[in-house]
Amino acid sequence: MSNETKLAENAPTESDEENLGGPEGKRPDRQDDEAPEGASAGGCSNTPHRQLSFNTCIDYLKFRFNHSYESEPSFFENLLKILKVDLTESAQLPGINGYTVKLELGPGLSLWYGGTITHNSFGQATTILELKGEACRDYEERCYFKGETKSEEKGWDAVIRQGWLDLLTEARRLSGVCTRVDLPTDDLSGTITTDLIKAKVQNREYTTKMRRLEVTDETDMNLFNGASESLPGYASVLDSKLRGYSATFGSRDSMQLCIYDKAAERTVRGFVVDVKSWIRFEVRYYHKNAEAEIPFLITALENGTESEHIVGCLATAIEFKEPNNCDQDHRSEAKSWGKWDDFLQGVRKNEPFAHEEPVYAIETNAKWLVKEAAKAIARLSLATNFRPELIAKALCIKGCQRINKTDFQSINRYRRERGKQPIHSVDALVAALFGEEGEASFPKELEGLLKTK
Numbered sequence: 001m002s003n004e005t006k007l008a009e010n011a012p013t014e015s016d017e018e019n020l021g022g023p024e025g026k027r028p029d030r031q032d033d034e035a036p037e038g039a040s041a042g043g044c045s046n047t048p049h050r051q052l053s054f055n056t057c058i059d060y061l062k063f064r065f066n067h068s069y070e071s072e073p074s075f076f077e078n079l080l081k082i083l084k085v086d087l088t089e090s091a092q093l094p095g096i097n098g099y100t101v102k103l104e105l106g107p108g109l110s111l112w113y114g115g116t117i118t119h120n121s122f123g124q125a126t127t128i129l130e131l132k133g134e135a136c137r138d139y140e141e142r143c144y145f146k147g148e149t150k151s152e153e154k155g156w157d158a159v160i161r162q163g164w165l166d167l168l169t170e171a172r173r174l175s176g177v178c179t180r181v182d183l184p185t186d187d188l189s190g191t192i193t194t195d196l197i198k199a200k201v202q203n204r205e206y207t208t209k210m211r212r213l214e215v216t217d218e219t220d221m222n223l224f225n226g227a228s229e230s231l232p233g234y235a236s237v238l239d240s241k242l243r244g245y246s247a248t249f250g251s252r253d254s255m256q257l258c259i260y261d262k263a264a265e266r267t268v269r270g271f272v273v274d275v276k277s278w279i280r281f282e283v284r285y286y287h288k289n290a291e292a293e294i295p296f297l298i299t300a301l302e303n304g305t306e307s308e309h310i311v312g313c314l315a316t317a318i319e320f321k322e323p324n325n326c327d328q329d330h331r332s333e334a335k336s337w338g339k340w341d342d343f344l345q346g347v348r349k350n351e352p353f354a355h356e357e358p359v360y361a362i363e364t365n366a367k368w369l370v371k372e373a374a375k376a377i378a379r380l381s382l383a384t385n386f387r388p389e390l391i392a393k394a395l396c397i398k399g400c401q402r403i404n405k406t407d408f409q410s411i412n413r414y415r416r417e418r419g420k421q422p423i424h425s426v427d428a429l430v431a432a433l434f435g436e437e438g439e440a441s442f443p444k445e446l447e448g449l450l451k452t453k
Contacts, residue, residue: 056310058164058297059282060182061131062290063171068125069113070101076111076127079174082166084142085109099128108132109139129176139163165301168294178290181297183283183310186262190277191339194245194261197279200320200337201247207332208318210250210257249318256284257317283313296350312350362414386446394446400426 067075080087085105093102093110100114112118112128120126131139143163144156154162171178200206201215244261263278285293293313300309324334377395381388403411403426412422 055186055188056307057184058136058181059133059184060180060284061129061136061178062180063129063176063178065127065129065171065174065176066120066122066124067127067174069103069111069127071125075174079129079167079170080105082163082170083109083139084146097128106135106138108135129171133182139167161301161304161306164306165298168298168301172294172298178294179287181285181290181293183285183293183297183313185281185283185311185314187279187281187343188275188277189343192279192343193277194259194279196339197247197259197320198245203323204328204331205321205323205334205337206318207321208249208257210255210317212249212251214248216246250284252286254286255289255317256282256286257314258282258284281314283310283317308347309350311344311347315344315347316349362410384446391446 065076069076083105087105089106091104093104095101095114096112098115098117099112101112103111103113105111108131110130112130113125118126140160140163144159147159147163198215201213244264246258246260248256248258250256259279259281261278262280263273263275266273266278297306297309300306319332320337320340321331321334322337324331326334377388377391380386380391408423415422
């Protein structure tokens with residue numbers, strides 16, 4: 001999805017699935033002269049481009065179909081033809097996520113099917129198509145080297161663009177539902193470094209609609225007294241030192257932005273990285289947001305503007321700011337960071353695809369607490385010896401300080417439905433719940449752990 005770059009010789013690949021995890025894999029050896037002059041690597045998952053300050057690609061794709069490959073293989077016949085896979089080389093492996101079979105069609109490329117708990121709400125059997133990072137890169141190569149037309153006449157970018165367009169269009173024709181798509185943008189210029197990003201995150205010099213933030217940084221490990229396992233949002237000491245700093249905004253319920261040192265991640269896996277700097281900004285769309293993104297991505301591919309669209313996804317996800325003294329409610333008014341504007345090269349936010357994380361109902365809040373927060377509180381209590389009720393009380397006070405008008409609408413709607421008086425003041429609510437207790441009443445170590453800017 002870029003111009004005038006050349007395939008790296010023997011460039012290794014592997015998936016970036018699950019926050020930098022995934023199996024190792026290598027491309028088949030070939031000589032440089034096998035790639036036509038002016039060809040690009042299409043995506044940039046693990047093959048950095050040499051002539052652009054940043055690059056973009058599709059680096060993960062997952063679709064769910066309301067048909068079973070086990071009983072209806074013909075339904076998927078054209079899809080597999082577009083993927084240009086050889087079924088005689090496939091391997092049938094144990095299933096995953098409730099599916100009984102995982103048919104591996106190539107490195108990082110698979111179909112999941114079988115089982116009963118994987119049926120949809122109408123009782124229909126379903127099948128999952130998954131392309132991890134290396135599968136995306138391999139698919140691009142197959143499109144070029146195994147295409148029916150002479151790729152040399154059309155050029156690498158045009159062939160790859162058509163390949164993705166064919167795949168996404170066919171998946172939509174089959175009524176497939178996209179449940180995840182990853183769209184990374186890479187900075188290879190060295191202008192933006194992880195140290196700069198780390199400082200921006202620590203100082204809250206950014207605006208984003210994503211509420212959750214997780215970071216990995218070895219300097220944060222002293223909070224946990226050398227515990228072998230860290231709290232949610234923090235990697236182990238060894239892992240963070242080797243992989244470098246990373247920051248992940250958002251959640252798998254809707255969308256994420258993961259910023260990390262791709263060069264460090266590759267190096268720790270034993271691969272040679274021949275660029276001095278490689279920072280990845282990876283926008284990940286899940287579930288409804290993933291499904292909403294696909295039509296926009298198809299349109300961009302049709303117009304030949306997929307790179308601009310992907311960078312627009314990044315611009316939509318976050319905006320870094322110049323140092324400022326703005327509070328949380330006015331940070332959006334601060335001046336945009338000059339280096340960030342230079343990196344985006346004038347690309348603006350994508351509209352109308354700029355989804356905020358959903359405001360959950362009270363019942364959903366309760367389910368989320370059980371699923372996510374309960375374990376975190378238990379881990380924090382065990383790591384620090386603070387009583388769980390003390391931690392929960394401190395968290396609740398912190399939460400009350402962040403309640404806004406939208407939150408009050410949800411709270412009071414729930415209260416009215418149950419005959420309770422509405423609440424209009426956070427101070428009154430805190431006083432009613434906790435009396436005169438405030439932050440000063442909590443141990444300094446606990447207050448330090450929960451302190452936010």
